[in-house]
Every structure is written in structure tokens, then in C-alpha cells.
Amino acid sequence: MFEFIIKPRFSETDALGHINNTVVPVWFEEARIGVFEIFNPGLSISTWNLILKKFEIEFFHQIMPYQDILITTTISKLGNTSLTVHQTATQSGKVVVSGNTVLVHFDYKTQKSAAIPSDIREKLTQHVVDVSQ
Amino acid sequence: MFEFIIKPRFSETDALGHINNTVVPVWFEEARIGVFEIFNPGLSISTWNLILKKFEIEFFHQIMPYQDILITTTISKLGNTSLTVHQTATQSGKVVVSGNTVLVHFDYKTQKSAAIPSDIREKLTQHVVDVSQ
Amino acid sequence: MFEFIIKPRFSETDALGHINNTVVPVWFEEARIGVFEIFNPGLSISTWNLILKKFEIEFFHQIMPYQDILITTTISKLGNTSLTVHQTATQSGKVVVSGNTVLVHFDYKTQKSAAIPSDIREKLTQHVVDVSQ
Amino acid sequence: MFEFIIKPRFSETDALGHINNTVVPVWFEEARIGVFEIFNPGLSISTWNLILKKFEIEFFHQIMPYQDILITTTISKLGNTSLTVHQTATQSGKVVVSGNTVLVHFDYKTQKSAAIPSDIREKLTQHVVDVSQ
Numbered sequence: 461m462f463e464f465i466i467k468p469r470f471s472e473t474d475a476l477g478h479i480n481n482t483v484v485p486v487w488f489e490e491a492r493i494g495v496f497e498i499f500n501p502g503l504s505i506s507t508w509n510l511i512l513k514k515f516e517i518e519f520f521h522q523i524m525p526y527q528d529i530l531i532t533t534t535i536s537k538l539g540n541t542s543l544t545v546h547q548t549a550t551q552s553g554k555v556v557v558s559g560n561t562v563l564v565h566f567d568y569k570t571q572k573s574a575a576i577p578s579d580i581r582e583k584l585t586q587h588v589v590d591v592s593q
Numbered sequence: 594m595f596e597f598i599i600k601p602r603f604s605e606t607d608a609l610g611h612i613n614n615t616v617v618p619v620w621f622e623e624a625r626i627g628v629f630e631i632f633n634p635g636l637s638i639s640t641w642n643l644i645l646k647k648f649e650i651e652f653f654h655q656i657m658p659y660q661d662i663l664i665t666t667t668i669s670k671l672g673n674t675s676l677t678v679h680q681t682a683t684q685s686g687k688v689v690v691s692g693n694t695v696l697v698h699f700d701y702k703t704q705k706s707a708a709i710p711s712d713i714r715e716k717l718t719q720h721v722v723d724v725s726q
Numbered sequence: 727m728f729e730f731i732i733k734p735r736f737s738e739t740d741a742l743g744h745i746n747n748t749v750v751p752v753w754f755e756e757a758r759i760g761v762f763e764i765f766n767p768g769l770s771i772s773t774w775n776l777i778l779k780k781f782e783i784e785f786f787h788q789i790m791p792y793q794d795i796l797i798t799t800t801i802s803k804l805g806n807t808s809l810t811v812h813q814t815a816t817q818s819g820k821v822v823v824s825g826n827t828v829l830v831h832f833d834y835k836t837q838k839s840a841a842i843p844s845d846i847r848e849k850l851t852q853h854v855v856d857v858s859q
Numbered sequence: 860m861f862e863f864i865i866k867p868r869f870s871e872t873d874a875l876g877h878i879n880n881t882v883v884p885v886w887f888e889e890a891r892i893g894v895f896e897i898f899n900p901g902l903s904i905s906t907w908n909l910i911l912k913k914f915e916i917e918f919f920h921q922i923m924p925y926q927d928i929l930i931t932t933t934i935s936k937l938g939n940t941s942l943t944v945h946q947t948a949t950q951s952g953k954v955v956v957s958g959n960t961v962l963v964h965f966d967y968k969t970q971k972s973a974a975i976p977s978d979i980r981e982k983l984t985q986h987v988v989d990v991s992q
Contacts, residue, residue, distance in 0.1 A: 475739035516649035782915035
């Protein structure tokens, strides 16, 4: 499980007084850095090998500015070429948002998906958590 | 059906050379203005009466900067207090992204969901399209 | 003089109820597209030849969501390797913001500034407006 | 002097491979939190008492994703109703950006500027640094 702290920015609020919902995908992308580092150590752009296929995000509570957010990131499904990342955001002890993101191991040169290599798969396995129950 | 044109911004690209995936919820929120106007004519913040419960977005093709995006917005489900908005983004003749967003008619004073009034429901009905087939 | 229309987005407001000030550089970058097209027709990333050195922005009035913004873009100074772009944003008949941006003609391969070629200079000259008076 | 660490986000890069210049005002606003707390302890929106009049930002080096940025914030000028905040951003030991922001002590009810109270002025004085030399 990866943990990441976000400080909600004033510019991320909207006129209704809370964090705008479009900000959460930005935070979740930032918090997936642990997964990105497994796929692409050093995070060089020229060796980037993931593409985002899909995400879904559910909102449970309004998010306040200036109060830290803890994002936890686990892997809920590990397929042949793709994986599903499960994330939750907690503020003041309450889960305010959760989301699932499908990433595909991708070869930017051939523009095709590719099987996840066994050494990467092994490292990912340590972060697999069954969230279905 | 509502139609909305977006001009993808240079600042919305990322280091991989395409539009970053976190931008699409921003565009989809902007393109839901037609729905917002039905719920809250004049769009005054003080009378805002919708809250976002959930969205899911699927990516089919990389999105290029500087080429217009056409976003279509329909209603795919119309419940008692909530509705599901279906949106697609088309660039250069290809559907590049689609998404569904669940909005809840919400009373910010009591902080509770509320049944969608019949006059609003009637206007929404004209934009209902069954996308399940 | 270039003109560009911006539709202020709901996600660009902040908790004080107006457009957040950090949004204006994004709009101004978008509205400089006419200048970019003179330097780099077709706007291909691989032939990009400008770098931003500096910008300054002054705010005169609060900016409201959902009301169109007209941005005018002129060139206020045209040097050997650089130029200053002057922009104003008008909403509901009032100039709400103005700004100046210094751009440098730049060779990304050598990572050095370069004299502005005469054919580009000629096209730019048509947009030079003296704003000092 | 206030210090603030920013982690540049992948979504903040652009197609040229570095952090887009429009992101820096967002970081600088976030890093002014120390100043905001002096003016409005607790940072409640309902008691907000500052308005931004102007900012200028100068870029010295390209900013890379994923490498921490240290932002230092001092006060370079302290007037009757306004102050100038000076900020620098340092990455990998180099100052990559600097900026000045003019903030005005503002009464949102009367929509007018107001003299900075002496207790706030006293706290601000501790962060005044002359940057003119």
C-alpha cells in the first residue's frame, strides 16, 4: 500500500466553497507515483510505459481547503497487460472520495499494449489488496 | 442533446505530448452547463442545487492540442433525486473519450438530497437518450 | 490585433466566488495562439521555437464565472530575439485584467535564443501597437 | 521568511517536457499560506481579507517534474494598505523562478481597501527582507 499526503490548494476550491470535484483525478494521478516508479524507475518520460484507460471516482463528503488529505493506493486487480488501481482519500478521519483507475502497460513506440514483465508483476503483487469484500 | 465546443489548451498537454487525462473532467463539467441551466436558470451560486456523486471516464484515443473537441451531453437515466449524464468527446471525427456523471438534486441549506421538481423533470426529459443499446 | 473569446469555467472559480487569479495566465497563453502561429505555423511541438521569459498581470475587477471574456493581444515591443506581448481581458464592457509577457525566440536544440527571422518579424509588425501612451 | 515544499505534478508538465509556466502562480499562491495566516488566522473564507492586485514572474531555468521545489516567501515592501511579497523557487540547487505579488488588505463587505492593523503589521515586519540589493 502506498500513502501520499496532499495539501488542498486554495485555487482548487470553487465558488461553492469546497474543493472542486475535477481536482481529485489530479491528486490521484500524483499519488500513483509509487506505481509509476515500479513500471519506470527514475520516471523518465522517454521510457514511460503506461497509458490510462479508464477511471471512476465516487464522492462521499465535501472536501475542505487547507486540511491535509491522506491518499492510499493499492492494486485491486492485476491482469496480463493491465491493472486496476484502487485509491481512497481521507480528510479529518473520514473517507471523502474513492476511485478506481485502469492502467495499461503500453509500448509507445509500437503504440500497443504489452504483457506486464514478471519482475514488475512481482513488485506489484506486494501492493495487491482485495477490495471486493 | 447539448453540444459544446472545447479548444484544447497548450497548458492542458503533458510531457507525453497529448492532453493529460485529468483535463477531461474539467471539460465535461464545462459542457454540462446546459443541464445546470435547467436546474438553476441564471447559474447563480446562491441558488445552486446540484451535487456531483460520481463520474467515470473512458479513454479511447490520445487527444491532441489545438484541434477542436465536440462534446455531446445527454441524460441516460433520470431518477427521483438524481440523474446520470452521458457525454462523449469527439476530435477529428473520432470519439476519443466518453463518460457518465451522476448528479444529485441537492438542498445546500439542509445539506440533503431532494426530489427533482416536475417542471425541471419535464425539461430534462427532452434530453434523455437511451445509451444502453 | 488578435481577439480571442474565453468562457470562464466553473472549476476556475474559487471559494471567494470569483475566478481565481492563477487562471488568467492560462487564458493569456491560450489567447497568444495567433502569435504562436506566426512563429510556428501548424503549431507542431517538434518545431516549437518560443520560450517564456517573464509575465506580469494586473487585476482591476473581480472576474465572474459564465460571462464571456474578450482577450485582445498586441505586440508592444519587438526586439532582436524577443518580443513583449500586451493583453487585456474585458468582461461586461470593463477591462478586468491586463498583462505583459516577454517571449524569446528560442532554439530548443542548441538551447539558445536566436534572432527573429525577417519573414516572422514582418508578420509580427502588423500587430505592433504602442501601449505606452 | 517562509519556506514551502512543492512536488511538481506530472499533470503540470506540458508537451515541451517541462512544467508549464502557468503553474507557477498556483504554487506561489499555495506558498503564501504563511502570509494568509497572519492576516486571517484559521484561514476561514468568511473572514478573508486580502485581494491580489498584481503579480510578476520571471523564469530562469526550465522546471522538471518530480523533483522537489523549495519556495521561499518574504515581504519586500510593507505599505499602508498593501504589501509586496517576494518569492523564489529553487530546484536542484538553482533558482528557477522568482516573483513579486502585490496584495491589498481588503474589506469584502464594503469592497474597499483598508489600512493594515498594527498587530498584523507587527507580525509581517518579522518577514520583511530588502531584496533591492
